[in-house]
Amino acid sequence: MATDNTEAKLDSRAPSGPVETSWERHKRDARLVSPANKRKFTIIVVGTGLAGGSAAASLAELGYNVVNLCIQDSPRRAHSVAAQGGINAAKNYPNDGDSVFRLFYDTVKGGDFRAREANVYRLAQESVNIIDQCVAQGVPFAREYGGMLANRSFGGAQVSRTFYARGQTGQQLLLGAYGSLMRQVHAGGVKMFPRREMLDLVVIDGRARGVVCRNLVTGALERYAGDAVLLCTGGYSTVFFLSTNAVNSNATAAWRCYKRGAYFANPCFTQIHPTCIPRVGEQQSKLTLMSESLRNDGRVWVPKAAGDKRLPGQIAESERDYFLERMYPAFGNLVPRDIASRAAKLVCDEGRGVGSGLAVYLDFSDAVKRLGKETIADRYGNLFEMYREITNHDPYETPMQIYPAPHYTMGGLWVDYNLMSTIPGLHVLGEANFSDHGANRLGASALMQGLCDGYFVIPHTLGHYLAGGGLVSVSTDHAAFAEAETRVKEQVGKLLAIGGRKSVREFHYQLGTLLWDRVGMARNATGLRGAIEKIRAMRDEFWNNVRVPGSGEDFNKELEMAGRVADYFELGELMCRDALEREESCGCHFREEYRTEEGECKRDDERFSFVSAWEYAGRTGDARLHREPLEFDTVHLATRQYK
Amino acid sequence: MSTRNGLRSYSLKIWRQAGPDKPGNLVDYAVSGIHPDMSFLEMLDQLNQDIVCAGGEPVAFDSDCREGICGTCGIVIDGRPHGPLVNVTACNLRMREFPDGAAIVAEPFRAKAFPIVKDLVIDRSALDRVIQHGGYVSINVGSAAEANQMPIPKDIAEQAMDSAACIGCGACVASCPNASASLFVGAKIRQMMLLPQGKAERTRRVLEMVQQMDAEGFGDCSNHGECEAACPKAITLENIATMRREYVRAALKSGC
Ligand SMILES: Cc1cc2nc3c(=O)[nH]c(=O)nc-3n(C[C@H](O)[C@H](O)[C@H](O)COP(=O)(O)OP(=O)(O)OC[C@H]3O[C@@H](n4cnc5c(N)ncnc54)[C@H](O)[C@@H]3O)c2cc1C
Ligand code: SF4
Ligand code: FES
Numbered sequence: 001m002a003t004d005n006t007e008a009k010l011d012s013r014a015p016s017g018p019v020e021t022s023w024e025r026h027k028r029d030a031r032l033v034s035p036a037n038k039r040k041f042t043i044i045v046v047g048t049g050l051a052g053g054s055a056a057a058s059l060a061e062l063g064y065n066v067v068n069l070c071i072q073d074s075p076r077r078a079h080s081v082a083a084q085g086g087i088n089a090a091k092n093y094p095n096d097g098d099s100v101f102r103l104f105y106d107t108v109k110g111g112d113f114r115a116r117e118a119n120v121y122r123l124a125q126e127s128v129n130i131i132d133q134c135v136a137q138g139v140p141f142a143r144e145y146g147g148m149l150a151n152r153s154f155g156g157a158q159v160s161r162t163f164y165a166r167g168q169t170g171q172q173l174l175l176g177a178y179g180s181l182m183r184q185v186h187a188g189g190v191k192m193f194p195r196r197e198m199l200d201l202v203v204i205d206g207r208a209r210g211v212v213c214r215n216l217v218t219g220a221l222e223r224y225a226g227d228a229v230l231l232c233t234g235g236y237s238t239v240f241f242l243s244t245n246a247v248n249s250n251a252t253a254a255w256r257c258y259k260r261g262a263y264f265a266n267p268c269f270t271q272i273h274p275t276c277i278p279r280v281g282e283q284q285s286k287l288t289l290m291s292e293s294l295r296n297d298g299r300v301w302v303p304k305a306a307g308d309k310r311l312p313g314q315i316a317e318s319e320r321d322y323f324l325e326r327m328y329p330a331f332g333n334l335v336p337r338d339i340a341s342r343a344a345k346l347v348c349d350e351g352r353g354v355g356s357g358l359a360v361y362l363d364f365s366d367a368v369k370r371l372g373k374e375t376i377a378d379r380y381g382n383l384f385e386m387y388r389e390i391t392n393h394d395p396y397e398t399p400m401q402i403y404p405a406p407h408y409t410m411g412g413l414w415v416d417y418n419l420m421s422t423i424p425g426l427h428v429l430g431e432a433n434f435s436d437h438g439a440n441r442l443g444a445s446a447l448m449q450g451l452c453d454g455y456f457v458i459p460h461t462l463g464h465y466l467a468g469g470g471l472v473s474v475s476t477d478h479a480a481f482a483e484a485e486t487r488v489k490e491q492v493g494k495l496l497a498i499g500g501r502k503s504v505r506e507f508h509y510q511l512g513t514l515l516w517d518r519v520g521m522a523r524n525a526t527g528l529r530g531a532i533e534k535i536r537a538m539r540d541e542f543w544n545n546v547r548v549p550g551s552g553e554d555f556n557k558e559l560e561m562a563g564r565v566a567d568y569f570e571l572g573e574l575m576c577r578d579a580l581e582r583e584e585s586c587g588c589h590f591r592e593e594y595r596t597e598e599g600e601c602k603r604d605d606e607r608f609s610f611v612s613a614w615e616y617a618g619r620t621g622d623a624r625l626h627r628e629p630l631e632f633d634t635v636h637l638a639t640r641q642y643k
Numbered sequence: 644m645s646t647r648n649g650l651r652s653y654s655l656k657i658w659r660q661a662g663p664d665k666p667g668n669l670v671d672y673a674v675s676g677i678h679p680d681m682s683f684l685e686m687l688d689q690l691n692q693d694i695v696c697a698g699g700e701p702v703a704f705d706s707d708c709r710e711g712i713c714g715t716c717g718i719v720i721d722g723r724p725h726g727p728l729v730n731v732t733a734c735n736l737r738m739r740e741f742p743d744g745a746a747i748v749a750e751p752f753r754a755k756a757f758p759i760v761k762d763l764v765i766d767r768s769a770l771d772r773v774i775q776h777g778g779y780v781s782i783n784v785g786s787a788a789e790a791n792q793m794p795i796p797k798d799i800a801e802q803a804m805d806s807a808a809c810i811g812c813g814a815c816v817a818s819c820p821n822a823s824a825s826l827f828v829g830a831k832i833r834q835m836m837l838l839p840q841g842k843a844e845r846t847r848r849v850l851e852m853v854q855q856m857d858a859e860g861f862g863d864c865s866n867h868g869e870c871e872a873a874c875p876k877a878i879t880l881e882n883i884a885t886m887r888r889e890y891v892r893a894a895l896k897s898g899c
Contacts (some may be wrong), residue, residue, distance in 0.1 A: 058784045063683060073705065073770050076811055077713040093791065129787070136787035136839040138780045140804040147794025171712055173805065179779025186775040194768065217760055246707040281678045285685050286709045386710070389735050391680070454786045503695045505688070550700050554662075555761045558691075558701060 010613060010628050011261070012414040014118035019104075019634045023122040026051060026417065028461050031467035038063035041466055042226040044211055046198045046253055048075030048181065050174055050447060051430025054454025057180035060189030062459055066142035067224050068181070069196045069213055071248055074180045076634050079234050079246040080450060081392075083170025084383070085291035086162035087134075089449040094151050098159040100124045107445060108635045110156040110336050111410075111438020112587035112603065114266070114611070117634055119435050126452045130265030131163055133455055137176035141165050154378075154443035155292050156336035159401065162444045167291055167382045167414035173447055177190075177454070185438035196222065197252045199491075200484040201229065201260045201426065208257075209474050212484045214492075216560065219553040221485050223476035228425045228462060232454070233256060233643065235409040235431040237270065238567045239522070239575070242279060243406040244289040250564040251571050254413050254432050260420040262542060263613035263626060265414035265434035267571065268579035271441050271588050272521050273407035274340035277390055277400075277533070278359040282509075287405040288390055289382055290362070292443045295333040297367035297376065298400070300324050300340070300512020302360050312361055312399050323360075324345055331642040338440045338588045338601075339642060341404035345521050346599070348403075355401045363399035408446060410437045410588070411575070414613040414628070418461035419453060421611075427462060429453035434611065439587025492552045495562045500545030504562045511535065515572050519579050524592040528580040531572055539569040573620045581625060584608045605637050647665055647745070651677045651743040655690065657702055658750040659880060663758050669748065678741035681727060684709060684716060684736055687749075703762040711735040711875065714810030717817070718763050719750040722894050724814035724873045732812065732875040752817035756824070756860040767813050769859040776855040777848035778831045780840045799837055806834040808876045815870035821862030826870040829882035846893040853890055 015022040033041070037491060042065040045056040053075055056068040090103040104124040106117055131149070141163050151160040154364065165172040185192040195216040202210035202225070210225040235562040236251035258264045265307035277289045301322045302317050323343055325332045335343075345361050353359055368376050373396060377384070384395045391401070412434040419427045419435075430450040437445065518531035542565070550556040584604035585594045594602045610627040617624050652675035660667030674690045680688075684706050691701035707715040711732040718733045720726035726736045741747060751759050756769040795803075807830070815826035832849050835841030841848070864883055871880050 020897045052846075054784075061783055072707060072715060073767060074714075074811065076771070076774075077707055077715050079707070079713075081713045082708045082710060091790075129785070132787040132790045133782075133784060135790040135793070136780065136782045136840060138803075138835060138838050140800050140807050140834065140838065142804075143795055145797050147796050157725060165807075168712065168804075168808065172804075172807060172811075179774070180782075181785070182771065182775045183779050183781060185771075192771075194771075246713065247709060250705050280680045283676075283678065283681055283685050283689050285682075285688055286711050386735075389711075390737070392737075392739065436736050438792040459784070501696075503692055505692060547695060549695050549698070555764065556702055557703060558695065 008416070009422045010626050011416060012116060012628055013418055014116060015417070017298045019117055019121045022118045023125060030460050030464040033463045035468045036547055039065060041113060042067060043228050043230060043462070044069070044224050044226040045230045045232060047078065047232035047234060047432070049078035049080035049232060049234055049430060050177060050450030051432070051454045052230070053078065053174065053177035053181050054431055054451050055230055055232060055458050056190050057177060057184050058455050058459050059462070060184035060187070064189070064273050066184070066190040066227060068192050069211070069224070070192065070199055071192045071197050073194050075181055075192065075194070076175060080174045080447070081171045082246060083447055084167045084289065086129070086152065086164035086169045086295045086444045087173065087400065088154070088161050088444040089129055089131045089163060089448065090124055090161060091131060093149060094160045096159045098161050100128070102159065103127060103161065105635050106157050107442055108438070109640055110442035111440050111604070112601065112640055113609070113632060113637055114586055114630065115436055115438030115440065116611070116630060117632060122210060122457070123436055123449060123452050126456045127326040127448050130448060132450045134173055137179060138434070139165060139172045139176045148327065152293055153296055153334065155280050155295060155340065156335050156442040159226055162293070164293070167380070170447060170617060173451065178449070198233070199256060199488045199563065201257045202480050202484045203260050203423060204474050204480045207424045207471070210476065210481060212488050214488070217555050219551070219556065221488055223481045223485065224444065225474055225481070227466060227471050228427060230427045230429060230458065231413065231432050232429045233432045235412070235569065237406040237409055239512065239572060240406040240516050241509050242284060242287050242516070244273060244276060244287050247286060250563050252567050255399040255567040255571055257421065257423065257426060258349065259415060259616050260423065260468050261408055261616070262423045262426055262616050263414040265353050265411060265613045266578065267411040267575045267613050267614065268582060268589055269410035269439050270406055271337060271410060272341045272404045274337055274344055274404045275362060275402045276386065276405035278355060289405070289407065290384070290387060290400065290402060292337070294362060294380060294383060295372070297379065298333065298362040298364050299366060300333055300362055302347045302352040302354060307347045308352070312354070312363070315319070321347070321352070328642045335642045336440060336442060340592060341521055343403055359401040359403045361399035362402045364395060365399070365436055368396065406520065408443055410434065410439065414611065418464065419457055420461070420465065425465065427458060429458060435556060439589055491563065491566070492559065495546065495559060495566070496552055498544065498546050498548065500547045502545050503547055504558055507538065507546060508561070508565045508568070511538055511568060511641065515575065519575050522590045522592055523579050525580060528576045531576045533568060535573045535576065542566065542569060551613065570620045574614060574623060576610055577620070577623065578614065581612065582608055601640070603639070645765055651679060651738065652685070653677065653741060653744070654746045655686040656746070656748045657763070659702070659762055660759055662761060667759070677738050679737065681738045681739065682709065682734055682735040683720065684734050687751070701722070703764050705764045706734055709734040712810060714812035717752050717812045717814055719752060719817060721748055724752055725875050730875055730877050735761050752813055753817045754813070754822035754861070756822065757813060757816065767811070769861070770813060770824065772859060773824065773828060773852055773855045774831065776851040777844060778852060780835070781844060792867050793839055803832065806830040806878065809878050810876055812875065814873045814875060816861065818869040818873035819862065820867055820869065821865060823864040823870070824861040825864035825883045825886060826828045826874060826878055828852050828879045829886035833882045833885040836889055837884060845889070846896050849886065849889040849893045850897060863886040
């Protein structure tokens with residue numbers, strides 16, 4: 001296959017040479033902006049999650065003017081707040097053999113060799129500083145009796161390197177970043193604009209110079225100009241309708257940037273999380289995750305016999321199949337997410353699912369016997385409580401029922417080592433970019449990535465960009481702002497004028513169900529081709545038959561959703577195209593045609609050891625594929641083994 | 644899930660208000676086809692579907708995580724912020740708590756410092772401004788010391804976490820006859836007071852936060868205790884007591 005990496009645009013800018021020193025060398029060579037000049041630059045940060053909040057606070061602290069846009073009513077509510085389980089760091093506090101190299105190694109292997117080595121190494125290196133930073137902010141991480149930080153283990157790792165704050169790690173990390181952000185707001189370095197949705201990017205002379213937003217309260221379109229734009233808008237698992245993401249998570253900001261020239265990478269890689277509470281009815285709006293840390297002590301099983309409908313307590317030990325322990329003895333219940341999810345699907349496909357048939361048991365009875373109820377309550381109390389609240393069943397008494405659900409999008413805008421997209425000046429941080437996780441994200445590494453990007457990477461790489469010069473001053477009067485605003489206005493007007501018969505939600509449900517079916521836990525060429533046809537037909541119907549009530553000059557949730565779903569139709573199609581193109585199985589991308597005899601993923605490194613980066617070319621069907629080849633100099637390509 | 648009782652119907656009274664300066668009133672609605680495992684917000688989603696399909700304007704309400712952690716949702720349900728259950732947010736409240744055919748009243752959180760945006764949506768930015776006045780540790784990025792150099796006993800970390808669990812939903816304010824934000828502010832003061840990291844700014848923090856709380860139009864606390872009962876995260880009155888002690892200490896120390 002021809003690779004067109006000759007293009008300057010897709011230069012990863014990852015330093016060559018030993019990966020251990022790449023970041024130091026890169027920082028050493030980076031250009032600097034002098035303190036007196038920093039205040040002359042205005043940086044637009046979109047999003048206030050771990051990535052956006054930490055970046056906005058860090059940059060303001062350095063002296064830049066920061067404009068921070070937030071879709072929620074307060075930055076403290078950004079989606080990162082929902083993360084439960086924990087954040088990884090190579091501190092080796094438990095003395096169980098962890099190191100920067102091992103965290104790096106586990107992450108590259110866990111991602112099934114589809115991540116960029118230099119990025120992952122940097123992530124592992126900075127992980128150590130992240131914990132120091134958060135502790136200094138007053139994040140109340142779990143502690144041992146002696147006062148030292150506590151750790152636990154997570155899927156895909158044989159060491160305990162995960163730091164946590166009860167089951168509310170994301171909340172506490174976000175509140176730490178939010179505190180730093182509020183401090184900068186007070187000091188005047190950050191101007192915060194809540195309830196704003198970015199709807200377009202403004203590109204002037206080939207560089208990202210501003211955004212157009214909708215004020216979600218008044219409906220007014222607003223223009224913001226700056227010297228660089230940082231997109232920190234998170235993931236888009238809500239494309240599947242049901243997912244673990246917050247209901248306002250979306251792809252719109254990233255998608256509109258894609259339409260302005262930013263390449264979209266690896267759209268077919270979506271992490272399906274194995275331990276979610278199964279869905280119950282059609283009207284359900286989201287799926288709730290049960291932290292992966294539960295698999296430390298919970299054992300996953302189904303009945304050996306298909307169609308066994310007895311209550312769990314009536315099924316004898318000998319009639320149970322602890323399938324993860326059976327299939328993957330070395331890691332057991334702690335196999336990575338893609339593997340655990342696929343195994344659960346497999347046993348349910350065999351007719352051995354419990355409950356509705358689309359669920360497996362996560363059983364704590366052994367752990368309660370071994371450790372006592374108190375220890376279990378100490379470790380997982382609030383998760384058990386949450387489960388009981390939702391299902392009306394008590395996990396101390398009866399096993400939890402769990403099933404995989406869309407959770408995290410590894411796809412996102414393509415970025416180089418400096419976190420810059422193919423549009424100069426547009427930097428993309430956190431879940432919104434594609435980097436670091438490859439084809440499968442290991443648990444507790446997204447929080448790490450978001451904070452690494454915001455606290456430790458962008459302060460250096462953005463300075464390098466700004467100091468490179470050539471930035472003429474622009475104002476919001478520039479014609480490009482008017483053009484972008486017109487585009488947004490036209491779309492809003494169009495959506496409101498259709499006056500059809502189906503609600504936005506019905507379309508979203510229909511699209512999401514199709515995507516879950518065809519490009520969810522498993523995919524094949526026939527299914528993907530069919531899905532593309534169907535999505536196109538649905539999209540045509542959407543633009544002719546959607547009903548968006550109310551006006552554009554008002555608080556209008558349906559209108560917000562309509563814009564996001566319109567983008568999901570286009571993104572959904574690209575996800576299918578990308579999946580179709582990748583004729584191999586890797587990580588979360590399981591193409592049924594490419595599997596080993598044992599039914600595991602079969603990578604094709606000869607042909608597919610690359611990042612796919614899609615360039616917009618009018619309609620989604622015409623999008624152009626570029627390839628960034630991946631080299632594995634330090635961790636040698638190998639088949640993933642968790643047996 | 645095994646609860647497979649039939650679907651339910653409810654009659655609702657919902658506060659409708661077009662904007663901050665517009666008049667508002669309770670409007671009657673009926674919903675049916677409600678599964679008992681659905682959340683209160685999913686029930687409202689369904690109502691909104693019905694309204695949209697009938698050509699009307701859906702009820703505006705706020706939510707995001709829908710799992711009780713972001714603090715975005717918050718509706719006064721039958722007179723109680725977040726509804727009838729203890730320690731449960733509106734998004735985590737299930738319809739099985741309401742018998743089939745029940746009449747339910749839904750209104751926005753009300754407080755002078757929380758203007759209504761539309762229907763059930765309110766503006767809680769006052770809480771952010773209170774935090775801006777010192778509700779953090781002033782530490783620059785990149786200059787932190789090795790984390791384990793500062794041991795913190797487990798029970799202290801746990802107590803700090805109890806306070807840090809506040810989701811900033813504002814139910815405490817809405818439930819308080821004086822619309823006081825003392826539980827919210829007290830929780831942040833206590834978290835920071837307990838941890839060694841928070842010590843340096845201890846005096847300044849409490850004085851400034853309390854001052855800003857007053858400036859935002861929150862009322863004084865007169866020990867009703869309604870806040871504790873309404874809080875979905877079990878933040879206790881102990882936090883208010885701590886704040887008071889901290890305030891007195893700080894006032895004496897700073898001589899004001
Ligand atoms: C239930 C759950 C549990 C998780 N648990 C863990 C865990 O234990 N460990 C771990 O490492 N990871 C976990 N993750 C993943 C992790 O939380 C996320 O990947 C990470 O927080 C993303 O951070 P972010 O800053 O990139 O994006 P987000 O926190 O999603 O922030 C993006 C922000 O941008 C806003 N935004 C979006 N579009 C626009 C727009 N157009 N205009 C303006 N603003 C916009 C969003 O509303 C949001 O506030 C979990 C995820 C979920 C859903
Ligand atoms: S103290 Fe409780 S009620 Fe008040 S804002 Fe915090 S979580 Fe909500
Ligand atoms: S929607 Fe997040 S707490 Fe209810």
